[in-house]
Amino acid sequence: MPEDRRLAAIMFTDIVGYTSLMGSDEDKAFDMLKRNHAIHESLIQKYNGTLIKEIGDGTLASFPLASDAVRCAMEIQKTCEEQNIPLKIGIHEGEMVFAGTDVLGDGVNIASRLQESAEEGCINISGKVYSDVKNKAGIKTKLIGDKTLKGVKDLVKVYEVVYEKEEPKTTKNRVSYYVIAGLILIMAAILIWQIIPQKDPASDVEKTGTVIEKSIAVLPFTNDSPDQENEYFCVGMMEEILLHLQLIKDLKVKSRSAVEKYREEKVDINTIGEELGIAYFIEGSVRKVGNDLRITVQLIDVKTGNHLWAETYDGVYSDKIFEFQSNIAKKVASSLQAVITPQEEERIDVKPTSNMAAHDLLLRGIEMVSKGRYNNDSAAFKVALNLFNNALEIDPEYGNAIRQKALTFFELGNYDSAMYYYKKMIREYPEDNAGYHGLGRLYNEKNEPDSAYKYISKSIELNPDNPWAYLLIGQYYLLAKNDIIKAIPYYYKAYDIAAEAEYAYGFNSNMAIICMRIGSYEESEKYIKQAIQSRQECLYFERLSWIYFLQGKFEKEIQILDSICGISDCDIKCAENRFYVHTMRKEYDLAKQYYNQFINIGGIPTNYDSIFLAYVYREQGKAQEADVILRSISNSLEERLGTDRTMFVTYFWLSDPHFWLSATHAIRGDKEESLKYLAEIVDRRIWLSWIDFARVCPFFENLWDDPEFKALVKRAQDEKADIQAQAQKIIDRDEIDL
Numbered sequence: 001m002p003e004d005r006r007l008a009a010i011m012f013t014d015i016v017g018y019t020s021l022m023g024s025d026e027d028k029a030f031d032m033l034k035r036n037h038a039i040h041e042s043l044i045q046k047y048n049g050t051l052i053k054e055i056g057d058g059t060l061a062s063f064p065l066a067s068d069a070v071r072c073a074m075e076i077q078k079t080c081e082e083q084n085i086p087l088k089i090g091i092h093e094g095e096m097v098f099a100g101t102d103v104l105g106d107g108v109n110i111a112s113r114l115q116e117s118a119e120e121g122c123i124n125i126s127g128k129v130y131s132d133v134k135n136k137a138g139i140k141t142k143l144i145g146d147k148t149l150k151g152v153k154d155l156v157k158v159y160e161v162v163y164e165k166e167e168p169k170t171t172k173n174r175v176s177y178y179v180i181a182g183l184i185l186i187m188a189a190i191l192i193w194q195i196i197p198q199k200d201p202a203s204d205v206e207k208t209g210t211v212i213e214k215s216i217a218v219l220p221f222t223n224d225s226p227d228q229e230n231e232y233f234c235v236g237m238m239e240e241i242l243l244h245l246q247l248i249k250d251l252k253v254k255s256r257s258a259v260e261k262y263r264e265e266k267v268d269i270n271t272i273g274e275e276l277g278i279a280y281f282i283e284g285s286v287r288k289v290g291n292d293l294r295i296t297v298q299l300i301d302v303k304t305g306n307h308l309w310a311e312t313y314d315g316v317y318s319d320k321i322f323e324f325q326s327n328i329a330k331k332v333a334s335s336l337q338a339v340i341t342p343q344e345e346e347r348i349d350v351k352p353t354s355n356m357a358a359h360d361l362l363l364r365g366i367e368m369v370s371k372g373r374y375n376n377d378s379a380a381f382k383v384a385l386n387l388f389n390n391a392l393e394i395d396p397e398y399g400n401a402i403r404q405k406a407l408t409f410f411e412l413g414n415y416d417s418a419m420y421y422y423k424k425m426i427r428e429y430p431e432d433n434a435g436y437h438g439l440g441r442l443y444n445e446k447n448e449p450d451s452a453y454k455y456i457s458k459s460i461e462l463n464p465d466n467p468w469a470y471l472l473i474g475q476y477y478l479l480a481k482n483d484i485i486k487a488i489p490y491y492y493k494a495y496d497i498a499a500e501a502e503y504a505y506g507f508n509s510n511m512a513i514i515c516m517r518i519g520s521y522e523e524s525e526k527y528i529k530q531a532i533q534s535r536q537e538c539l540y541f542e543r544l545s546w547i548y549f550l551q552g553k554f555e556k557e558i559q560i561l562d563s564i565c566g567i568s569d570c571d572i573k574c575a576e577n578r579f580y581v582h583t584m585r586k587e588y589d590l591a592k593q594y595y596n597q598f599i600n601i602g603g604i605p606t607n608y609d610s611i612f613l614a615y616v617y618r619e620q621g622k623a624q625e626a627d628v629i630l631r632s633i634s635n636s637l638e639e640r641l642g643t644d645r646t647m648f649v650t651y652f653w654l655s656d657p658h659f660w661l662s663a664t665h666a667i668r669g670d671k672e673e674s675l676k677y678l679a680e681i682v683d684r685r686i687w688l689s690w691i692d693f694a695r696v697c698p699f700f701e702n703l704w705d706d707p708e709f710k711a712l713v714k715r716a717q718d719e720k721a722d723i724q725a726q727a728q729k730i731i732d733r734d735e736i737d738l
Helices: 018-024 026-046 066-082 106-117 127-133 174-195 228-246 256-263 269-276 320-335 342-348 356-375 378-394 399-412 415-428 433-445 449-462 467-480 484-498 504-517 521-534 538-551 554-564 571-584 588-600 607-619 623-640 646-651 657-667 671-684 689-696 698-703 707-733
Strands: 003-015 050-055 058-063 087-099 102-104 123-126 140-147 156-162 215-218 280-289 292-301 307-316
Touching (some): 003 026, 003 066, 018 026, 018 399, 026 058, 026 066, 026 504, 026 538, 058 066, 066 087, 066 127, 066 156, 087 106, 087 127, 106 123, 106 156, 123 127, 127 156, 228 256, 228 280, 228 356, 256 269, 269 280, 280 320, 292 320, 307 320, 320 342, 356 378, 399 415, 399 433, 415 433, 467 484, 467 504, 484 504, 504 521, 504 538, 538 554, 538 571, 538 689, 571 607, 588 607, 607 657, 607 698, 623 657, 657 671, 657 689, 657 698, 671 698, 689 698, 689 707
Parallel strands (some): 215 280
Antiparallel strands (some): 003 058, 003 087, 087 102, 123 156, 140 156
């Protein structure tokens, strides 16, 4: 492979907390990744840079001039802040070795380490970059100091780029503004109420008297210790009792994140029951003075407000607290008449360690992980790692510390270290599914699907009630094997397990996507509306609008957009989707108006926006401008066909290059090429709903009467019917084959 050595400025960027977000809300994480990619692609090109590659949620780019790299980084940070994308950036300048599509050399490592050292929202540059930009207009810096960077022999002088953050705009007539905003909110709320079907009272968990009878939450414990630094221990006790209860599958246990707000916010019993949808909750307190402990736990009936029982641990800090925690879990199960299987009881009774010093360090580390996760604070993760290391020095076989260490490395994106500790978990605790599941997620991140499948399958054998594992297997069949028939039952299985969890909205959204892919629009609409009932987020409303969009139900789509524009963080998406729908309705002046609005409020145009714009230009008689755009987009999309973009094809329905290449050729009047790419969609069964869209999208109007197009439509309909029938048989027979 030929090498090219030259001086360049290298920029590394990384989304802070992305891995954590993936674990809690995949849909939001992928939406953030899509927006981040669009911002980088546009701005790196604007500043004469080259986007070399994307590394997970990070990017690597090169620039001929250090000043261009810094100015690009400043604009990327400002744009990402406006779109709530937490980013950190590192820039170094030196001689780089460009080998094919990759870039090598010590300079690359230094840029990467500078990015790691940066705080959220910051740009760290090396002394070499500072020398080139210190006298450049609009670039201000402050010295951080000489730093030791991992893998770099000499100290590196590090500077932070200081840039102004835009203040929010004010209105001249504040009173009128709030009156109008209030009216919009009221009207939008009415529209949402009309559009989204109301819950059937018979299905409401609070009125059935079945599920709710076994539902419980563990509220944050009160720290009664004179030393408030013992808060970590208080949090740890609450967490461990929660984990014990979660081992009992017959209980419906709220997660810690669902109750975290009650740590500071004191509310009455009825409010807690109504907000969480539970029948019982546990409250407790911890008093720790030196080695002396008093732990009190009470079970409360939400309906009556009565304390059903209270248990107290009075004694020293010893491994007897593990027995106390196990007894609490069993007593809760007995009170709620929940069944505990022999396997569950065995797991509940496991004593994790006999060394309480190691256990204390573990609890401190878990608290730091929580801080890192909720505050996107990488420094907190590093403190946690030190605490877990200390725990393992005391008790090298402490499984919980090994697990937490692996998870923390995973959160930090240090996959090699995470892999080492997950494999250690598997060697030392072969019957614990955590090591297998973690390793499967890790291989999935590394885009090694067959290895991911192997370990996720094993984790399901050990714990058949983990919905995330079934979702990963479904994605494996969908992405790696292009076998949608095998994938669909796993999506259904994941949804069935998670249906009553507070995070079920994410599985509803995945179900909406898989149904949308194969044209089951009524099912797709049902699932996405269920997600909206739980979380009225912009992303889910946008997906509902696209369900209508793909069917050509543009009036319904406009109703959805009317219901959310201006009342949530959806302004950019609203303007973009209004641009799309008015283009489809051939209302070109209105479409152009919304396109300009989209740009003016900070939207970053993608290839797909440009295709819609080119169509508007062509229809308005600006054929030359349209053709320039379409030729450029075609070249870009053809390059993408040779890269692995399956994840984007799956999650972002706008991103299938085959469909959009077909669209560009259709607009230019090249029927043969347009039909060729449409045929590939049918052959690959990737997004059969695109063929439905081609039937209503005016881009393809010159194909509608073509016999070959009609034959493709018929083939797509037959394929969809076959997929739906075969998948339904598997679901009905519950034949999930790992």
